[in-house]
Amino acid sequence: MSRSIEDLRACLKLYLVMGSTNCQGDPLIVLDEAIQGGITLFQFREKGEGALVGDAKEQLARQLQARCQAHGVPFIVNDDVELAIRMEADGVHIGQDDEPADQVRQRLGAHRIVGVSAHSMAEVERAISDGADYVGIGPIYPTATKKDAKAVQGTRLIQELREQGLTIPLVGIGGITAENASDVILAGADGIAVVSAISMSTQVKQSTERLIFELGRYRGAM
Ligand SMILES: Cc1ncsc1CCOP(=O)(O)O
Numbered sequence: 646m647s648r649s650i651e652d653l654r655a656c657l658k659l660y661l662v663m664g665s666t667n668c669q670g671d672p673l674i675v676l677d678e679a680i681q682g683g684i685t686l687f688q689f690r691e692k693g694e695g696a697l698v699g700d701a702k703e704q705l706a707r708q709l710q711a712r713c714q715a716h717g718v719p720f721i722v723n724d725d726v727e728l729a730i731r732m733e734a735d736g737v738h739i740g741q742d743d744e745p746a747d748q749v750r751q752r753l754g755a756h757r758i759v760g761v762s763a764h765s766m767a768e769v770e771r772a773i774s775d776g777a778d779y780v781g782i783g784p785i786y787p788t789a790t791k792k793d794a795k796a797v798q799g800t801r802l803i804q805e806l807r808e809q810g811l812t813i814p815l816v817g818i819g820g821i822t823a824e825n826a827s828d829v830i831l832a833g834a835d836g837i838a839v840v841s842a843i844s845m846s847t848q849v850k851q852s853t854e855r856l857i858f859e860l861g862r863y864r865g866a867m
């Protein structure tokens with residue numbers, strides 16, 4: 646089904662990005678608890694040292710997708726467009742060195758979600774002109790999760806693009822926790838994307854609920 650822009654904006658509120666290497670325990674249990682805690686969108690991001698590949702990767706993806714489908718949480722695949730097509734995922738998230746969003750959308754289908762990583766105004770504008778549904782901007786704060794993350798940029802770019810009147814749905818990502826989540830929203834993000842604040846928590850449901858609480862504090866303020 647095709648989503649309105651406002652539906653998509655609501656989906657971006659608390660975006661869990663995770664793979665097997667980001668979890669202390671069983672990724673399926675982490676996802677179950679995060680869904681109970683109120684995540685609004687999930688991205689399967691199986692990358693980095695020790696990441697699963699091939700059938701094992703697809704097996705885990707399908708198990709995670711089943712849990713998302715059981716609770717009405719859209720399921721996004723990071724980078725692997727072929728896998729997203731095979732699984733009929735709700736969308737993909739691609740980086741700057743992947744194919745442009747418009748080409749990916751042609752392969753995936755018009756009504757799927759195509760998200761793009763952006764680190765500069767130029768990359769945001771390119772994503773908009775390529776028809777991306779949302780952009781992921783970061784790293785906002787220092788992060789140990791992505792080894793090759795670009796320079797930490799704070800909320801400057803988010804503020805800048807909103808001041809320029811760009812309304813594309815967007816999430817901040819990188820080092821986001823309950824302590825700084827509201828700053829990202831106040832800067833103009835529609836939501837936050839997190840890995841370790843949820844995936845590495847010893848109390849996944851409670852950590853997720855706390856993030857939802859922090860996100861709710863200022864949303865009406867704008
Ligand atoms: C995938 C990605 N892209 C920019 S930072 C990052 C990792 C964010 O992980 P965490 O939320 O644990 O800082």
Ligand SMILES: C=C1C=NC(C)=NC1=N
Nearest residue numbers: 723738762781782818838
């Ligand atoms: C790098 C990324 C940036 N943003 C999002 C939402 N996901 C990613 N994997």
